[in-house]
Amino acid sequence: MLPNPLFQVPYTTAVYDRNGQLLGARIAADDQWRFPPGDSALNPKYVTALISYEDKRFYRHCGIDFLALGRAIRQNIQRNRIISGASTITMQTIRLARNRPRTFWEKGVEMLWAFRMELSYSKEEILKLYAAHAPFGGNVVGLEAASWRYFNHGTEELSWAEAALLAVLPNSPALIRPGKNNQLLKNKRDQLLAKMKENRYLNSEEFQLAMEEELPTTLHALPQMAPHLVATLHKTHPGEQIRSSIDADIQQQVEQAVERWSGKLAPARIRNMAVVVTSVRNSQVVAYCGNSPYDRLSGHVDIVRSPRSSGSILKPFLYAAALQEGTILPHTLLPDVPVNLNGFSPHNFNYLYDGAVPADQALSRSLNVPMVLLLRQYGVSKFQQFLQSADFTTLNRNADDYGLSLILGGGEVTLWELAQAYTAMANAINGTPQQKLRISAREQPAYWKQPPFSQPAAWLTFNALKELNRPEEIDWKEIPSMQTIAWKTGTSFGFRDAWAVGATPKYVVAVWVGNATGEGNSSLIGAHTAGPLMFEVFNFLPRSRWFTQPQQGFVRAEVCRQSGHLKGRFCTETDTMNICPKGLFSDACPYHQPAKGTEEGAQSVFLLPPAWGWYYQQKHPEYAAQNSSTQTAASHNPMQFIYPTGNYAKVSLPKQMDGSPGTITLELVHEQDDAMVFWHVDGSYMSSTQFIHKLNLHLEPGTHRITAIDEKENRQNITLIVE
Numbered sequence: 001m002l003p004n005p006l007f008q009v010p011y012t013t014a015v016y017d018r019n020g021q022l023l024g025a026r027i028a029a030d031d032q033w034r035f036p037p038g039d040s041a042l043n044p045k046y047v048t049a050l051i052s053y054e055d056k057r058f059y060r061h062c063g064i065d066f067l068a069l070g071r072a073i074r075q076n077i078q079r080n081r082i083i084s085g086a087s088t089i090t091m092q093t094i095r096l097a098r099n100r101p102r103t104f105w106e107k108g109v110e111m112l113w114a115f116r117m118e119l120s121y122s123k124e125e126i127l128k129l130y131a132a133h134a135p136f137g138g139n140v141v142g143l144e145a146a147s148w149r150y151f152n153h154g155t156e157e158l159s160w161a162e163a164a165l166l167a168v169l170p171n172s173p174a175l176i177r178p179g180k181n182n183q184l185l186k187n188k189r190d191q192l193l194a195k196m197k198e199n200r201y202l203n204s205e206e207f208q209l210a211m212e213e214e215l216p217t218t219l220h221a222l223p224q225m226a227p228h229l230v231a232t233l234h235k236t237h238p239g240e241q242i243r244s245s246i247d248a249d250i251q252q253q254v255e256q257a258v259e260r261w262s263g264k265l266a267p268a269r270i271r272n273m274a275v276v277v278t279s280v281r282n283s284q285v286v287a288y289c290g291n292s293p294y295d296r297l298s299g300h301v302d303i304v305r306s307p308r309s310s311g312s313i314l315k316p317f318l319y320a321a322a323l324q325e326g327t328i329l330p331h332t333l334l335p336d337v338p339v340n341l342n343g344f345s346p347h348n349f350n351y352l353y354d355g356a357v358p359a360d361q362a363l364s365r366s367l368n369v370p371m372v373l374l375l376r377q378y379g380v381s382k383f384q385q386f387l388q389s390a391d392f393t394t395l396n397r398n399a400d401d402y403g404l405s406l407i408l409g410g411g412e413v414t415l416w417e418l419a420q421a422y423t424a425m426a427n428a429i430n431g432t433p434q435q436k437l438r439i440s441a442r443e444q445p446a447y448w449k450q451p452p453f454s455q456p457a458a459w460l461t462f463n464a465l466k467e468l469n470r471p472e473e474i475d476w477k478e479i480p481s482m483q484t485i486a487w488k489t490g491t492s493f494g495f496r497d498a499w500a501v502g503a504t505p506k507y508v509v510a511v512w513v514g515n516a517t518g519e520g521n522s523s524l525i526g527a528h529t530a531g532p533l534m535f536e537v538f539n540f541l542p543r544s545r546w547f548t549q550p551q552q553g554f555v556r557a558e559v560c561r562q563s564g565h566l567k568g569r570f571c572t573e574t575d576t577m578n579i580c581p582k583g584l585f586s587d588a589c590p591y592h593q594p595a596k597g598t599e600e601g602a603q604s605v606f607l608l609p610p611a612w613g614w615y616y617q618q619k620h621p622e623y624a625a626q627n628s629s630t631q632t633a634a635s636h637n638p639m640q641f642i643y644p645t646g647n648y649a650k651v652s653l654p655k656q657m658d659g660s661p662g663t664i665t666l667e668l669v670h671e672q673d674d675a676m677v678f679w680h681v682d683g684s685y686m687s688s689t690q691f692i693h694k695l696n697l698h699l700e701p702g703t704h705r706i707t708a709i710d711e712k713e714n715r716q717n718i719t720l721i722v723e
C-alpha cells in the first residue's frame with residue numbers, strides 16, 4: 001500500500017483573497033517555501049512544457065514507460081552505470097516522496113510504487129503532486145513558490161518561456177542563480193521551447209517572443225498583504241492553503257490609506273491604527289488591516305483582535321437596547337445636568353449642559369451625562385448582558401466593576417467584535433439573517449441563536465447616527481456625491497484610543513487609531529483621527545443608497561412633541577410616529593401639567609425638574625418666557641439638589657492627608673439666575689449663596705438635616721447620613 005498522504009512534509013501557510021489572489025504566506029516548518037497542492041487545475045502551458053520535457057508518453061503509460069526504459073537499460077549497460085533516465089513523472093513523484101539514495105533496488109521500488117500510484121490517482125492528481133514537490137533551487141519547492149519567487153506572480157499568469165524554465169529546472173535546480181548570467185540554463189529552456197514549437201504547441205510568433213524573454217535576475221519576496229491576518233491564520237491553520245473572504249483590491253486601498261494616515265499622524269506621536277471592512281450581505285470581512293506598517297516597536301501586534309477601552313463607541317448599543325426594551329422612545333427627553341452619582345461625576349466633552357435633550361440627539365452628539373443617566377435607568381448588568389448577547393466577549397468582569405462608566409469606556413472591546421455588531425445591526429435593518437463575521441470562504445455561516453438587534457430598534461439607531469456632522473465641520477448634506485452613512489466616533493479616557501465605525505446597507509468600516517503601548521495623546525480624538533480615515537475608506541468602496549425603511553416590526557404611537565414621551569393628559573402638540581412595540585409601555589409625558597388656577601385641561605404648562613429647567617431655558621428662550629408669564633403648578637419647587645440627590649443620602653467623607661475627615665460639598669440649582677439661597681444645617685443657619693449654590697461642610701458622623709430656603713420661602717430638605 002502507498003502511504004497516505006504520499007508526502008509527509010510540512011507546508012507553507014498560504015492565504016489567498018476571495019478570487020484566489022495570493023495575499024501572503026509563511027515559510028514551512030522546515031524552512032522551505034513549499035505550497036500545499038492546490039484545488040485548482042495546473043497551468044496548461046506548464047503541463048505541456050513538463051510533459052514535452054520529462055515524459056512525452058505520460059498520458060499513455062501506467063507509471064512505467066517500458067519503451068524509454070528499454071532504451072535506457074541498453075545505454076546504461078553499454079556505459080556500465082547504475083540505471084539513470086527513463087524515469088516517468090509518476091516515478092519522479094514517488095522519488096520525491098520517498099527521498100532515498102538512488103540505488104538499483106530503490107529504482108525497483110519506485111517502479112512498483114509508481115504502478116500502484118497510477119491505479120489509485122488520476123493523471124491530473126499525479127501531475128499536481130509532482131508540481132507541488134519538485135525542487136526549484138535553494139529553499140524553493142514546488143511550482144507555486146517558484147512562480148512567485150522567480151517571476152513575482154502566481155502560476156496562472158505563466159508565459160511560455162516561464163513555463164518552459166520551470167519545466168527544466170527540477171532536473172538541474174543548482175543551475176539557477178538569479179542575477180548571474182546562466183547560458184547553460186537558458187540553452188536548456190530554449191531547446192524545450194524549440195521542441196514545443198516543433199510539436200506545434202507554440203506558433204512562430206509565440207516562439208519568437210518566448211525566446212526573447214530573459215531569465216529571472218532577482219528573487220522576489222512573496223506578497224505581504226494583510227500580514228496580521230496571515231500571521232493569525234498561520235497560527236490556527238499552519239501549512240494550509242486558505243481562501244479568505246478578503247478582497248485584494250479593497251485590502252490594498254485600505255493599506256494605502258493606513259500608510260498615508262500613519263505618515264500624517266506620526267509627527268503627533270500616534271503610531272498605530274487598524275481597520276476592518278465587512279460586507280453586510282454575507283457578514284464576510286473584505287479588508288483586514290491589523291496595524292500600521294511603520295511602527296517597529298509594536299507594529300506586529302494585531303490590534304483588530306486586541307481588547308481596547310471602548311470610549312463612547314458602545315453608546316449606540318445602549319440606545320438600541322433601551323428602544324427595544326421600551327425604556328425610551330426615539331426622542332424621549334433625557335436629563336443633561338451636572339450630576340454626582342456616588343462620587344462619579346461624568347461631564348460632557350465640552351463641559352456644557354442642555355438641561356434636557358432628546359435621546360436621539362444625546363446619541364448623535366455623544367453627550368456623556370444623558371447616556372450615563374440612561375444607563376442607570378436601563379441597568380448596568382442588563383446592558384452588559386445585552387452586549388454579551390451581541391458577542392462582545394471581552395466584557396466579562398462583574399457588572400459592579402464597570403458601573404456606569406461602562407458607557408464611557410470603562411470596558412474593553414475589540415475592533416473585530418465592534419465591526420461584527422454593526423454588521424449585525426445593518427443586517428437587522430436589511431431584514432437578512434444576523435450572522436457572525438467570517439473571514440475564510442470555507443467557514444459555514446454562524447447565526448445568533450437569539451439575534452441581538454430588532455429591526456425597528458436597529459433602524460431607529462442608524463437613523464440617529466446618520467445625523468452626525470462630518471469631521472472638520474463638513475456637512476455631508478451639502479456634498480451631493482457623499483453617501484449617507486450611520487457613523488459614530490469615540491475617544492477613550494486619557495486619549496488612549498480613538499474609534500470610528502460606520503455602516504451603509506452594503507459595508508461596515510471600523511477604525512481604531514492610537515498607540516499599541518497604551519500611551520495617551522491629546523491629539524487622539526476619534527472625530528479627528530479615526531473618523532477621517534473611515535470616510536476615506538468609504539469613499540473608495542462601491543457606493544450604496546441609504547437603507548430602505550423596514551415596513552414591519554413598528555407600532556404607531558402618539559408622542560408629545562416637546563418631551564418625546566407617549567402623549568399624556570395635558571400634552572398640547574403631538575406627533576404620530578413609528579416606535580418599537582415595547583415603547584407602548586413606556587411612561588407618558590410627565591412634564592405637561594395643568595396651569596395653576598385654570599380649569600383642568602384648559603391650559604397646560606411644560607415644566608421640567610428645576611435643575612433641568614435651569615440649563616434648558618438657556619438654550620430654549622420660549623421655556624424661560626413661558627415660566628415667567630404663566631403661573632406654575634402649585635407643587636413646583638424652583639430649587640433642586642444636584643448633590644446629593646433624593647430625600648435621603650448616605651455619604652462617607654474622604655479622609656484628608658493628615659487623617660482628619662474631609663468635607664462634603666452640597667450643590668443645588670435655582671431656576672432664577674439671581675436668587676438668594678439660605679442654608680441651614682440641623683436647624684441652624686450656616687451661610688447664603690447667590691448665582692452658584694455650593695456649600696462646603698465639615699460634618700460629624702451621624703444623621704443631619706440640610707434645609708435650603710430662598711427669598712420666597714421655597715424650601716428643599718435632605719437628610720444626610722454621614723459615615
Ligand SMILES: [Zn+2]
Nearest residue numbers: 560571589592
Ligand atoms: Zn407632553
